[in-house]
Every structure is written in structure tokens, then in C-alpha cells.
Amino acid sequence: MIIATSSIPSDATQSPSMSPLDSGHVQVPSFPFHLLPLHLQEFILSLLPISSLLRLLPISRSFFSLLRSSTFLSLLHHDRHHRDDLFFFLFTDLLCPSPSFAAAFHPSSCRWLLLPLPSSFSDPHASSSSLAVVDHKLAAGTLTLAAARLLSRSPPLALPPMIPILHPYVLAVIDDGVDLFKVVAVSTGDRVYSQVYDSRRGRWEQTGQYDGRFAVLGSAKFLDGLLFVLSYGPDRLLSFNPGNGRWKLVDVEMPAKIVSSHLLVFEKELFLVGGLEELGEIAMIGIWRLDLSEMEWRVVCFMPDEFFGKFGRYSGRFYHFEAIGEMGMICLYNADDSQVLIFDLVERKWWWPPPCHLIPENRRRRWFGHAVMPSINLLKPFDGG
Structure with missing residues (x-):
């Protein structure tokens, strides 16, 4: 309109x-x-x-x-979503330790835009909607975490230090869109330990543990009150209830020989994007949907050969790629060749976005990799002007 x-x-x-x-x-x-x-x-x-x-x-x-x-x-729902609101914040300038802009791709208009980042913004750990958890330098030079609204002029909100248990790291941020959020952090060693920061309470709390050994926990998505998490080494699907701190192993087998896997949510269903390995490298890339009734991953599609040939084999051996997505729009990125590819789950269509020239070639690009959906909070006045 x-x-x-x-x-x-x-x-x-x-x-x-x-x-x-x-x-x-x-x-x-x-x-x-x-x-x-x-x-x-x-x-x-x-x-x-x-x-x-x-x-x-x-x-x-x-x-x-x-x-x-x-x-x-009051007419706007905080969880409202529109495809025109989806922006892929993909790159920042590697030579800027605290970048002020990100090169973002807008799928609806097929355009690259330079969009602002909050002040004192540094490496992002996790995001949801327009909220990101990032590194934040304080005046004394110490480094802590902060919650920042992307596309907002509001300064990042510094969080208290995490509970120092076995080198915790941020796994996910859960944004309810009304100035309230949770941050989930874990540590992996002899078992999984978890802690949650709740903005309602303003502090970190130990919330549970899982008796399993994993090299690392990675891609995580929040769906129907549960945080679904991929583990690597071994590859499994876990669920975590941030309300009661309970971890569970989801009784579903991962696709055989899957590597570089990423979770996505679309229309209240869980999707998996990953590569299938042959002879030590990725031979194809697939997309699967979790069938909860049968508890198995159902194949949605595989990347066509004409796209995979350019995306995955241009520079030779192919081991890893990134994938982010929202609203059924998936962005895949191969850092070895700086290739960006889009897949539309609704139209089942693969397509190449135009090249990004917003960051000059003589300045190196750093992968940012967050799907951002503007929040209605951005329409509200904020403290400080």
C-alpha cells in the first residue's frame, strides 16, 4: 500500500x-x-x-x-510479521572494530542498503527479531554483554556479568517484542550447564543442566515455548525450556552425514538446512522439515546442481557455509567465495541477489549474519531523545 x-x-x-x-x-x-x-x-x-x-x-x-x-x-501486535520487514544484516567493515553501519539485503525489494548499528556496537552473539546480544565496551575498557535494538538509536543496554561456570557462551536471545527478553547461555564440558538472563529480574540465574557431552551447542530457535538447539560433536537435536530449566534430547535422528547444519522456524514448524558430506567435503545442500507426528526429518528439497556448482564448488573443496532465515526466506553464504544465495520456501525458488558494492573492495568484509525484523518498539519514543 x-x-x-x-x-x-x-x-x-x-x-x-x-x-x-x-x-x-x-x-x-x-x-x-x-x-x-x-x-x-x-x-x-x-x-x-x-x-x-x-x-x-x-x-x-x-x-x-x-x-x-x-x-x-495499541492496534499493532508485537508479534506481527510481514515479509517486507525482513532485512538480512550480512556484512560489516572488518577494519572498523565498532562498525556504525551494516550492509543489509532486503529480499522484498532485492536491494542492498547501508543500515545503522547502535553506538558502541561490537561482535554480535545471537539475535531475535530486532534484538541482538553483543559485546559491549564500557568506559573503563572492560568487555561485557549488552542487548541492542538493531535499527534503533537507543544505546545498548549493558547486562550484568554471566555466572562464571566453565566458560559460558551466549546461545540464544528470546525477544517478546515488548521491552522484555531472555538471554540463554550455556557451557559445555562434562555436561551442559545453562543460565538465563531475564530482563524482568535483571539478573542471571542458573536454570538447569543436561548430562551429555558435546563439543559445542550451536544453532538455536525458539518455538512454542521451547528453545530447540543443535549440538555438534555428536550432532543431535535438543530442547530447552527456559521457564523451568529442563533439557531434553529430541527423539529424532539427524540426516546421515549432515554437516554445517542450521535451524530455522517457519509457520510454527522447525526446518533444518545442512550439507551432506561425501569424501570429506560437502557434496550437496538440503532443506528438511521436522515431522513431529513421525518424529523424523522430511526432505523439502536439495539445492539444484546449477546453483550448487556456483555456490559450493567455485573454489574447490567445500567444507562449511552459513545460513540464516525468517518468514520462509533463507539466506546462504559461502565465505570462501563470498557467494550469497537466497531460497524462498514459499515459492520454492532459488535466486542470486545482486553483488554487494556498499563496502569497497579495498576494505575487507566481515560476516555479520543476522535476520532482522523491525519491532513496533522502533515507533515509540525512547529515553534520551
Whole structure:
């Protein structure tokens, strides 16, 4: 839906704010939108993606006031999702220790954008929606964790130190979209130990352990109250309940010879993206769906040869790739060749995005790798301006 710019009130040139997603306005035939009753304006605007609403903020004082009003925000559900709101934050500048921008790909428009990162932003550990857990340098120079809203001007929120048990590391962040979140951290040694930071309590708490030995826990996705986690060495699927701290081994066999595996969630189902190994390297890449009734991974599809030939074999031996995704849109990345490939689960279509030229070739790109969905929190005023 496009709001006609020719019907915007005369105060449009006095922009109260600039949106990080502002990309200009499209001229279309005029429509007296401002003459509609206020409740109809609010209803129509509530159907737009968050990214479109953010672009409307600087158009006029009328839009700015309407979009930030409590009555309008009450129409928006914090868990609402729209494909137009999906951005893949893929690269930052390796030469910048605290990058201010990320090269992001917007699948809906097939465009690369330079989008801002919060101040004092450093290496991200995990993300959900627009919330990321990152390294954060304090004034004294010490390093701790922080929770940061991507696409927001709000400064990162420093978290207290984790409980120092066997070198814990962040596994996942669970974002409920209303300024509340949980961060799950684990340590792996003789068994799995877990701790959870709950923003409601403002502290880390030990929540449970699992009597199993794994080299590392990796890809994790939250679904129906459980955090599903892939282990590597050996490869298994685990579930963790952040409410009661219970770990369970999911009774499903992983596909044989799978490597470089990643979990995704789409339409309340769990998907797996991974490579199948032959003679010590990846010979094909597949996508599977977890069938809970039969407790097995069902093949969705394999990457066609014409795409795999370019994505996986361009530089010779192929051992590893990255995969991120939301809303059924999957982004795969081969760091050896800087190849980016997109798969659309809805249309069952593989396609190549255009090359990214936002970071000059003489400056090295660092993989960022987070799927970002703007939150309705970005429409709200934040402390500090």
C-alpha cells in the first residue's frame, strides 16, 4: 500500500525525525488520506509493514503524532510479521572494530542498503527479531554483554556479568517484542550447564543442566515455548525450556552425514538446512522439515546442481557455509567465495541477489549474519531523545 505524497499537509517539510529506513517517496496520484476519519487512518496504517511506517514518520507532524500515539500503537501486535520487514544484516567493515553501519539485503525489494548499528556496537552473539546480544565496551575498557535494538538509536543496554561456570557462551536471545527478553547461555564440558538472563529480574540465574557431552551447542530457535538447539560433536537435536530449566534430547535422528547444519522456524514448524558430506567435503545442500507426528526429518528439497556448482564448488573443496532465515526466506553464504544465495520456501525458488558494492573492495568484509525484523518498539519514543 502506498500513501500519496501529494496529499500530505503543508508541514511535511518540517520533519521531526529521520527514519533509518528512509529511502525517499514515490509520487502517485493524489488521494485525500488526511480527510478520512482518524480511526480509518489508523486502521489503514496498521496494515502496513513496520518498515513502511518508519518511512512515514518524517513525512509530516501529523503522521509523526499519529504513528506514535498510544491508540495507534495499541492496534499493532508485537508479534506481527510481514515479509517486507525482513532485512538480512550480512556484512560489516572488518577494519572498523565498532562498525556504525551494516550492509543489509532486503529480499522484498532485492536491494542492498547501508543500515545503522547502535553506538558502541561490537561482535554480535545471537539475535531475535530486532534484538541482538553483543559485546559491549564500557568506559573503563572492560568487555561485557549488552542487548541492542538493531535499527534503533537507543544505546545498548549493558547486562550484568554471566555466572562464571566453565566458560559460558551466549546461545540464544528470546525477544517478546515488548521491552522484555531472555538471554540463554550455556557451557559445555562434562555436561551442559545453562543460565538465563531475564530482563524482568535483571539478573542471571542458573536454570538447569543436561548430562551429555558435546563439543559445542550451536544453532538455536525458539518455538512454542521451547528453545530447540543443535549440538555438534555428536550432532543431535535438543530442547530447552527456559521457564523451568529442563533439557531434553529430541527423539529424532539427524540426516546421515549432515554437516554445517542450521535451524530455522517457519509457520510454527522447525526446518533444518545442512550439507551432506561425501569424501570429506560437502557434496550437496538440503532443506528438511521436522515431522513431529513421525518424529523424523522430511526432505523439502536439495539445492539444484546449477546453483550448487556456483555456490559450493567455485573454489574447490567445500567444507562449511552459513545460513540464516525468517518468514520462509533463507539466506546462504559461502565465505570462501563470498557467494550469497537466497531460497524462498514459499515459492520454492532459488535466486542470486545482486553483488554487494556498499563496502569497497579495498576494505575487507566481515560476516555479520543476522535476520532482522523491525519491532513496533522502533515507533515509540525512547529515553534520551
